[in-house]
Amino acid sequence: MIKKAVIPAAGLGTRVLPATKSTPKEMLPIVDKPAIQYIVEEAAASGITDILIIISRGKTTVEDHFDRSPELEERLLSGGKTKVYDEITAISNLANITYVRQHTPLGLGHAVLCAKSFIGSEPFAVLYGDDVIIGKNPVCKQLMDAYDKYGLASVGIKEVSPEDIVKYSSMQVERIKDNHYKITDMIEKPSPDKIMSLFSILGRCVLPPEIFGILETLPPGAGGEIQLTDAMKKLAVRDGMTGVDFIGKRYDMGSKLGILQAIVEVGLDHNEIGREFRDYLKQIAVGL
Ligand code: UTP
Secondary structure (H helix, E strand, O other), X not given: OOXXXXXXXXXXXXXXXXXXXXXXXXXXXXXXXXXHHHHHHHHHHOXXXXXXXXXXXXXXXXXXXXXXXXXXXXXXXXXXXXXHHHHHHHHOOOOEEEEEEOOOOOOHHHHHHOOHHHHOOOOEEEEOOOEEEEOOXXXXXXXXXXXXXXXXOEEEEEEOOHHHHOXXXXXXXXXXXXXXXXXXXXXXXXXXXXXXXXXXXXXXXXXXXXXXXXHHOOOOOHHHOOXXXXXXXHHHHHHOEEEEEOOOEEEEOOOHHHHHHHHHHHHHHOOOOHHHHHHHHHHHHOOO
């Protein structure tokens, strides 16, 4: 049973400056909840009990968010706001959450390597801290099931546009059945002549602990960063890997458009303000 997850959240978030100058992008709200809470909730709903969040300088608000807040709780209780009190206290009970600092943002692969001693010798899930995925069946669970089924590392994949694939990773895929694919090779940020397919890894993976040995000896890749894709490529070429074309809607909270899409779609579904927001959108859409 996979019980541990890592959430890398130590990146600089340069695509969303100036908002991310002093606020971590993982803490940007989607209506009334910070992005990283959706991700922790997804992990918990998948059966993950222990989470390590990789943070960096200036990201202590992430720690505060998942901690208790006695003063606030007392005020809510004495004001009779029991519903929101329950919501607030539930946040700190989602999972056992611990933190480690990545001192220098050397890349996603390096961030995952910071989790080595926390993980030990078990398979584990990685949920990218700026990728919120909303759906009925948590995507992390979809990947954990694929890991159990095939006994191989599994990654969440989706087809992206030819314009986007050069900014992401590209997979060599062969369909196994339904939304499951065998991955035998991959490349990070391919030049147009190196594109293997339009399938890219987006936001989630379940990895065996052998990934740490690979990451430790990995030279910097695209953009001078230690790339997780380069380490996963070694696993894919050696053993094969499972790609799950996951069911769920992904929002890239590291991009301006992604943030807006998340807010609009979650806002439309929101049980408190959804209807009013829909009316508002209809009203302004007339003038577009
Ligand atoms: P990104 O590449 O999207 O993050 O990494 P970034 O470096 O903050 O992006 P820019 O500056 O806008 O281009 C995906 C996830 O990995 C984490 C990020 O916080 C994000 O959640 N990450 C990335 C780290 O934890 N450490 C790193 O060194 C790089």
